[in-house]
Amino acid sequence: MSVKILHNPRCSKSRQTLALLVEKGVTPEIVEYLKAAPSMAEIKDIAAKLGVAPREMMRKGEAVYKEMGLKDVDDDQALIQAMADNPILIERPIVLANGKAKIGRPPESVLEIL
Structure with missing residues (x-):
């Protein structure tokens, strides 16, 4: 099984999710997406796998979200x-994993797709 995590090592939820995967015996491909941003096609694919509209996978509290007026x-x-x-x-x-995606909030939610 191939598992990939879009990871930010400075984020506690991201660290917790990665630790949970490792604890469950999963060795995921770690993508530090802030250093290697996904393409538009990859973001669109991830949204489809999540089953959400693009806005639902956005961090609306980020300053750049407000600065860019993305709410409107x-x-x-x-x-x-923008992403x-x-x-x-x-x-x-x-x-x-397994042709699906899950946001790790809470971290345990990712276990549903393994």
Whole structure:
């Protein structure tokens, strides 16, 4: 089984989710998405695997979200572009496994897709 985690090592939930995966015997591919931002196509694919609209996988409390006025944007492509250009906007952590994805909030929720 191939498991990937979009990980931010500075985020406690991301660290907890990674530790939980390791505890369960899973060795995920770790993608530090702030250093290697996903493409628009990858973000669109992740949203589809999550079963959510792009806005639902965004961190709405980030300063850049407010600065860019994204609250008032109704265009999914524009939101995806904003996440590709500013990966800090992507909710974390996101685990991908078995053709599915899950946001690790709470961390235990990712176990549903393993």
